Every structure is written in C-alpha cells, then in structure tokens.
C-alpha cells in the first residue's frame with residue numbers, strides 16, 4: 001500500500017472512483033471550464049496541477065477544457081502509483097495533441113513539494129487536503145506551487161450525498177441519515193488518529209487567506225442524478241453504500257448492519273442495486289484564493 005497519512009487503501013477504491021468520475025463527467029466539465037476561463041491569459045500555455053488526482057476525472061476535464069482553448073499542460077500528482085497510472089492514461093485519452101499530460105508520484109505533505117512540481121496557473125486539490133495531518137501547512141505548501149496570479153482551488157465540504165428513500169421497507173426508516181452520522185464519527189476519528197494531526201479551527205477561505213492568498217471566495221455545485229435510477233446510478237449507489245457502511249461500521253447498530261448486508265447482496269430481494277427509486281444528490285464546495 002502506498003504511503004498516505006489516513007490509513008485508507010486507495011488502490012482498493014480505483015474502480016469506484018473511476019465510476020464516480022464517469023457518472024459526474026458533466027459536472028466536472030462545468031467546474032473545469034469555469035476555472036480555466038478564470039485564468040489570466042499569459043504568454044505561455046496554462047499549467048494545471050491536480051493534487052490527489054484520484055482516478056483522473058477532473059484532470060481529464062481540465063485537459064479537455066485546455067484543448068478547446070489552445071492547449072496547455074496538466075500535471076497529475078498523487079501518492080498512489082496504481083491510481084496515478086489509471087488517471088494519467090484516462091487524461092491522455094482526452095487531451096489531444098495540444099495538451100501535455102504527466103503524472104508525478106508525491107506525498108502532498110512533503111515539504112519539498114514545490115521542488116517536485118512545476119509552477120502552476122491553477123492548482124486543483126479535491127478532497128485531499130483533509131487527508132493530510134496539518135491542513136493549514138498543506139494549504140501553505142499548495143500556495144507555494146502557484147505562479148504569480150495563479151489560483152488555488154480546493155474542493156472540500158458541501159452537503160452530504162443522499163442516495164436512499166427515507167423508508168426502504170426493511171429495517172428502521174432513516175438509514176441514510178444514520179450512515180452519514182456514522183461516517184462523520186469515523187471522519188473525526190480518522191483525523192484525530194492521523195500521526196501529527198493538527199486541527200484546522202477556521203473555514204477554508206480563511207485558511208486560504210492565512211496562506212497569503214487574496215480574492216478568496218467559494219462556490220458550490222450540485223450533483224444530481226434523480227430517480228428513476230439508470231444502471232450507472234444504481235451502481236454508484238452500491239459504491240456509496242459500500243464506502244459509507246465500511247468506514248461507518250463501528251457507528252451502526254447491529255440491526256442496521258444486517259440491513260446493509262442485505263442491501264448489498266445481489267442475491268437478496270432487498271438488493272439496493274436492483275431498485276430504481278435510489279438516486280444520487282449532493283453538493284460540493286470549491287474554495288478559491290489567488291496569488292498576487
């Protein structure tokens with residue numbers, strides 16, 4: 001297992017991350033285009049660095065946005081080699097001739113990060129900073145990757161994703177809310193138990209300002225795949241339930257755990273992947289700051 005600070009086996013998550021990227025491609029595309037359009041045109045083609053690039057969905061969206069605007073360079077940076085390989089391959093598949101794509105295996109908590117990556121017009125870091133021990137230091141470091149006038153954009157927080165009807169017909173109603181609460185308890189523990197963990201007692205835009213960035217702001221976007229659910233949406237709900245019940249296992253009652261087991265069993269009549277009344281509804285927030 002690659003070295004990360006969170007004790008999570010990210011290699012195991014490749015298939016689910018790839019499926020989520022594929023399902024959310026249109027939302028990723030809109031965010032990538034918005035951010036690329038906010039870059040100040042300069043002499044050389046823009047450089048985008050994607051920190052914690054996962055399965056590469058946003059890198060691919062950046063590559064496509066840059067390709068349709070004259071070209072550029074996308075650098076994917078992740079701690080997990082297996083993910084990086086998949087993500088680079090996926091991004092190259094949409095980049096065309098005008099966009100250069102490369103992957104760099106890094107630990108985003110490494111003090112030498114700015115020596116390992118090029119100066120960037122846009123640094124994108126989605127759902128990775130909260131996996132690092134000292135989040136303020138991590139943001140300070142990401143800010144140091146910026147070329148003058150460059151933007152740091154972090155996707156963190158938003159609204160918890162909802163996927164299930166309130167009453168599933170088995171177990172107690174409200175399972176989705178209990179899964180969210182159990183996941184939040186796990187999250188708190190994951191952060192507390194991370195070696196060298198430091199609390200971040202301020203909001204994300206304040207942390208960007210502490211890192212010396214200006215023009216700080218946020219925007220949120222909704223991810224909405226309503227019922228009746230298509231096959232990819234049902235599969236995504238299965239992926240969500242596997243993740244939520246896995247990390248939240250300790251916080252669920254015995255009866256909820258039994259219900260989850262039935263919902264995840266393709267041979268059970270209660271299998272969640274066979275229901276068309278499931279859905280994916282969530283919102284993500286992007287926090288931005290600019291280097292003067």
Ligand SMILES: C[S@@+](CC[C@H](N)C(=O)[O-])C[C@H]1O[C@@H](n2cnc3c(N)ncnc32)[C@H](O)[C@@H]1O
Pocket residue numbers: 003004005010017051052053054055077078079080083106107108109125126127128131132
């Ligand atoms: C929740 S996933 C987010 C993936 C993608 N950015 C997204 O939003 O879908 C977290 C990613 O951060 C990577 N990661 C975790 N710890 C890291 C570290 N210390 N340095 C670099 N990447 C890390 C994981 O390998 C994984 O790809």
